Amino acid sequence: MSYLFPNYKRKELELIKGAKQTLTDQKGQDYLDFTSGIGVMNLGYNDPELNQELLKQSNLLWHTPNLYENHLQEQTAEKLANGKDYISYFCNSGAEANEAAIKLARKATGKSKIITFVNSFHGRTYGAMSATGQDSIHEGFAPLVPDFVYLPFNEIEPLKATIDHHTAAVMLEVIQGEGGVSPADEQWIQAVQSLCHKFGALLIVDEIQTGMGRTGTLYAYEHYKIDPDIFTLAKGLGNGIPVGAMVGKASLATAFGPGSHGSTFGGNKLAMRVAYKVVERINQPIFLQDVQKKGQQLFHGLTQIAENNPIIKEVRGKGLMIGVEVSDQETLNATLEQLEAEGLLTLKAGQNVLRLLPPLTITEEEITKGLAILDKVLNNLVS
Template sequence: MSYLFPNYQRKAIELLKGAGNTLTDKEGKNYLDFTSGIGVMNLGYNDPELNQALSDQANLIWHTPNLYENHLQEITAKKLANGKKYISYFCNSGAEANEAAIKLARKATGKSKIITFTNSFHGRTYGAMSATGQASIHTGFTPLVPDFIYVPFNQLTPLESAIDHQTAAVMLELIQGEGGVLPADLIWIQSVQALCQEYGALLIIDEIQTGIGRTGTFYAYEQYQIEPDIFTLAKGLGNGIPVGAMVGKTKLASFFGPGSHGSTFGGNKLAMSVASKVIDRINQPDFLEEVQAKGEALLIGLNEIAKNNLLIEAVRGKGLMLGLVFSDQEVLKQAMEQLEAEGLLTLKAGQTVLRLLPPLTITYEEINQALLIVEKVIDNLKAQKKDKN
């Protein structure tokens, strides 16, 4: 028997070690990782500089409560501000960051209505789950936190009908990750920001998966020429060390005074020592330009595979957050199983999308290796389908 709740559908492999962009299971089999631990390991595995930062801090002190000053939080928050007037609250996960954003939006505006989008994903705690526009995630957990409204993604008219002067915030992902690797339209996003300004609502951008260089800019919102009132981070921020952040404009500071919110472990010194180093490494022009170039190389390769292929309906995404849209769920399931057997780890998004999230340190050689595996598996699936017909 297992002593664990069965809330995860686990694969029958256990990964014991990693180096660079490769993982090794307990049987000694190696896998090229195109999951990054679901968008977490942006700098890959067993990175010497991050290991050293963690070790150095562990030899000093692991934890101090937020009753005392923490210079590592100040240093990391300044780096996250990225030259703009933003301040940070640190927590332990993306869901916690989104919970903080929801609370801040309601307190700062004095309003409770929050608009989010169908097929969105913001986490599984009660506020974050209530913000998530997927009925399957709500099942069995009603009643939800009230006053969340869901409207279609990338459509302006339904949002115009829903937003009013009682709206505290509009909350969205710039690429719906769990919802199918679906990027937001540029003009639509700029119209969303304009509507928020018109009605006195805050714009909250969930950058849990898209932030920290994933899309080729440090924050994905930079590609949309907007400045959110609040944005949230986690995943890649700690490269595997649990850490999240809610980042908001300085004008919101007074609404999160002492006693308004908190976390025992949030911003602990181990997490901050690693997060600060991760930011230093990723938020560099040369590094981010390389992410864009690698993303373009992967996108071109996937489009070439998808060309005139009835099993693949589309390729979409930005940077190193890409999705291969398959014709149906069963084909996707078979593809993922065969890719794993060939030594390539991938993710599912939505019902029919193969999600590819390699570490940002992936090499061109490894990209080509992955493309060869994908092409081989797709050819196998086409042959199997032809044989059945």
């Protein structure tokens, strides 16, 4: 008997330790990790510097309530602003960050209608789930939070027909992660921003999975030459320590005055000490250029495999966030199982997309090793 709710479909293996890009299970089997704990461990496992930062803070204070000043929050928020006029609210997860963004958008604009997109994923709490454009996520939880509208991704005409002066915000991922690793078209994203400006709606970018260097820039929206009113972070922000952030333009500050929103554990000192160091490490030109270079290596290697493999329909993504669409769900499941048996951990996205999210610290040699395993498994599935 398990004393846990069965809401997760768990594998039988248990990962008990890790170092850099390698994980080890309870039987001593090693795996090359192409998951980063679902986009979390951007700096890899058992990082000595992050371990030391956490240890230093654990010997001072774990927690103080948000009734008092917290210089670690201030320092981390300044890092996240990255020289722009942004301010931050800290919480514990991506879903919490998106909840805060939804509340801020409605309170700041005095409007309730929020437009999101089919196959989006924004979390599983009620507001974030209601923002998610997937029926399977909604099933069994009606009634949802009202006034969310779901439109086709990368199509501008439906948005033109729907957005109006009653719209509080348009909320989107610049690369839909859980929905299938589907990048937005740059012209579409820029048109979305223009429509938001025209109708006085806020543009919210969910960077939970794409942020913190994952695509080769600190934030993925930078690829699209836009200026969101609000963006949200989590996953890679704490490299495994639970932390989230809603980042918004300073002009929105008056909508989130005392008593408007809060979190007991949000921005606690342990999380902030680690998050500050994570942002400092990632937001370096040489580091981000290296992510882009390794992303190109992985993408090029996958496209070469795809050229001679009929079960691969498309390779897509940016940086070290790549999806390989295969012929069907059965093929995807077989691919995941065989890759694990060969010592490579990967993820699924959507119904039939193999999702690759290796740590940003992965080496070129490890990418080459991973590609060899992928080539072997995908070719075996053809024969």
